[in-house]
Amino acid sequence: MLELKNVSWTVEDNHGRTDIVKNVSLTLHEHKLYVVTGPNGGGKSTLAKLVMGLIAPSSGQILFDGVDITHMPITERAKLQIGYAFQTPPVFKGINVRELLTLAAGEKKINPTQLLFDVGLCAGEYINREMDSGLSGGELKRIEIASILARDLKLALFDEPEAGIDLWSFQRLAETFDKMHRQSEMTLMIISHQERIMHLADEIIVIDSGKVREITDKNTFLGSLTLKESCGCGETCERGVSF
Amino acid sequence: MLDIIDKVLLKAVANLDDIPKLGAYNIRRNGKGISRQSTKNIQIVPKTDQPGIDINVAPGTKGEQVHIPVILSAEGMTDIVYNTFNIGDNADVVIVAGCGIHNACDADAGHNGIHEFFIGKNARVKYVEKHFGEGSGRGKRILNPTTKVHMEENSQVEMEMVQIAGVDDTIRDTDVDLADGARLIVTERLMTEGVQSAESIIKVNLNGKDSSARIMSRSVAKNNSKQHFHMNLIGKNECRGHIQCDSIIMDQAQVSSAPMVTAEHSDAQLIHEAAIGKIAGDQLLKLMSLGLSEEAAEDTILKGFLK
Numbered sequence: 001m002l003e004l005k006n007v008s009w010t011v012e013d014n015h016g017r018t019d020i021v022k023n024v025s026l027t028l029h030e031h032k033l034y035v036v037t038g039p040n041g042g043g044k045s046t047l048a049k050l051v052m053g054l055i056a057p058s059s060g061q062i063l064f065d066g067v068d069i070t071h072m073p074i075t076e077r078a079k080l081q082i083g084y085a086f087q088t089p090p091v092f093k094g095i096n097v098r099e100l101l102t103l104a105a106g107e108k109k110i111n112p113t114q115l116l117f118d119v120g121l122c123a124g125e126y127i128n129r130e131m132d133s134g135l136s137g138g139e140l141k142r143i144e145i146a147s148i149l150a151r152d153l154k155l156a157l158f159d160e161p162e163a164g165i166d167l168w169s170f171q172r173l174a175e176t177f178d179k180m181h182r183q184s185e186m187t188l189m190i191i192s193h194q195e196r197i198m199h200l201a202d203e204i205i206v207i208d209s210g211k212v213r214e215i216t217d218k219n220t221f222l223g224s225l226t227l228k229e230s231c232g233c234g235e236t237c238e239r240g241v242s243f
Numbered sequence: 244m245l246d247i248i249d250k251v252l253l254k255a256v257a258n259l260d261d262i263p264k265l266g267a268y269n270i271r272r273n274g275k276g277i278s279r280q281s282t283k284n285i286q287i288v289p290k291t292d293q294p295g296i297d298i299n300v301a302p303g304t305k306g307e308q309v310h311i312p313v314i315l316s317a318e319g320m321t322d323i324v325y326n327t328f329n330i331g332d333n334a335d336v337v338i339v340a341g342c343g344i345h346n347a348c349d350a351d352a353g354h355n356g357i358h359e360f361f362i363g364k365n366a367r368v369k370y371v372e373k374h375f376g377e378g379s380g381r382g383k384r385i386l387n388p389t390t391k392v393h394m395e396e397n398s399q400v401e402m403e404m405v406q407i408a409g410v411d412d413t414i415r416d417t418d419v420d421l422a423d424g425a426r427l428i429v430t431e432r433l434m435t436e437g438v439q440s441a442e443s444i445i446k447v448n449l450n451g452k453d454s455s456a457r458i459m460s461r462s463v464a465k466n467n468s469k470q471h472f473h474m475n476l477i478g479k480n481e482c483r484g485h486i487q488c489d490s491i492i493m494d495q496a497q498v499s500s501a502p503m504v505t506a507e508h509s510d511a512q513l514i515h516e517a518a519i520g521k522i523a524g525d526q527l528l529k530l531m532s533l534g535l536s537e538e539a540a541e542d543t544i545l546k547g548f549l550k
């Protein structure tokens with residue numbers, strides 16, 4: 001359903017040209033859940049922004065359901081039912097949570113209370129709150145995720161949905177992703193560093209230094225992690241994802 | 244008695260569909276009072292020496308509203324009016340003022356409203372002032388309000404001043420003095436477009452002990468319009484004051500913001516913040532990624548900002 005063909009993204013600044021995404025080719029299929037992981041700065045968010053159209057590739061081609069969307073404006077892609085939950089969600093003065101979710105839903109009928117509940121927020125307290133800097137980082141992040149859940153999508157991209165979210169809400173969120181995956185035809189691409197999320201994956205894509213380093217199934221991937229449980233400094237560290 | 248243009252203006256500035264049936268009001272149209280009603284507690288009396296009215300609110304009046312809209316639809320006229328508000332001790336009222344201009348001709352039309360408020364002890368006033376202009380004529384629509392407020396001990400005034408469409412030229416001059424324990428909150432919303440220009444001068448004298456003032460100004464400047472803000476909080480006692488000026492600038496507009504704080508007492512705590520900037524790029528991208536066109540996204544952001 002989504003096909004990236006030799007996609008590159010290059011930035012030019014005073015220091016010259018830097019390739020951030022290098023010749024990436026990738027195919028995502030319908031009704032699958034992909035977890036994209038890899039070291040910080042590897043190019044994961046950049047890849048998601050290329051798919052949503054927030055930035056344009058320097059070269060290569062992006063196809064969605066067979067249609068070339070490489071140069072399609074963001075709004076048009078949104079209409080093709082592609083959605084992206086930002087890693088760092090923007091704030092808005094004078095727009096409250098209910099209004100944002102309603103905007104996100106467009107024509108679709110939604111129940112904002114249920115959406116907030118799905119991301120672990122107690123709706124009563126949040127529904128009329130302004131989307132400004134008065135919200136905490138974790139709250140903002142969850143509302144951002146809810147704004148994507150509000151939409152009717154074919155492809156949903158989530159950028160580190162776990163970041164800044166407490167354990168209890170995280171549990172709820174993981175269940176929500178699982179349910180979405182099982183109950184809809186949607187393709188999910190979740191950028192994450194969390195084992196709990198990786199467990200939901202059909203495939204794990206590792207992005208490192210702007211390239212696809214490997215595509216594996218979760219068992220192979222998580223299995224290889226347990227082998228590297230102790231970190232380089234000789235101490236036994238909390239189990240996490242290391243590369 | 245009101246024609247369709249009058250009604251549009253009245254709706255825009257006072258949210259009234261017609262002449263109100265209840266409560267105190269005075270409607271001024273093209274330089275003349277056309278309809279007026281007093282209540283037991285709120286007396287509206289025309290001035291004898293100059294154009295304008297005295298609005299006398301009896302001490303202890305609670306929960307009443309006064310509407311004093313001004314509408315201007317005659318060709319090329321400039322209307323000057325002096326209004327005096329005497330708010331009795333312990334009163335708690337809402338005053339809705341505002342001016343709507345319809346100018347369909349090529350001569351300028353304007354209104355200069357000169358308002359003076361005397362706020363009694365412990366009184367609370369909410370003052371809402373909306374300015375609105377329309378009409379296809381080449382003549383300018385000009386509004387120059389002057390507002391002077393004198394606040395006695397422990398009184399509270401909340402001023403909401405909104406001008407978001409159709410006024411070509413405006414100089415808004417507001418001057419407030421506060422006695423002990425008095426509290427002032429000013430919210431200002433301004434939008435200019437085309438070649439419009441707007442200037443807002445707010446001077447607040449925190450004379451009394453424990454007096455406080457908060458000024459929150461948000462504005463949007465589009466096209467080739469110009470805005471200038473000049474705000475001064477003067478702390479002459481143990482007091483608190485905060486100015487927040489936020490502007491979104493677009494196209495070739497110009498905005499200058501000069502918040503100023505002056506302390507004449509060592510226990511005065513005064514803060515000013517001023518920011519001018521474009522619409523944040525990630526706000527636009529976020530709304531567009533939800534399916535809004537660029538124009539709709541921009542519009543949504545500006546509407547929220549000016550709310």
Ligand SMILES: Nc1ncnc2c1ncn2[C@@H]1O[C@H](COP(=O)(O)OP(=O)(O)OP(=O)(O)O)[C@@H](O)[C@H]1O
Pocket residue numbers: 011020038039040041042043044045046047087
């Ligand atoms: N607009 C830009 N200009 C210059 N460099 C950029 C720009 N955007 C991203 N980069 C660089 O590209 C690299 C990849 O960034 P990206 O945000 O895609 O990483 P990431 O894999 O999402 O990292 P993280 O796990 O920390 O979120 C980083 O080194 C980043 O500094």
Ligand SMILES: [Mg+2]
Pocket residue numbers: 044045046087159
């Ligand atoms: Mg990232």
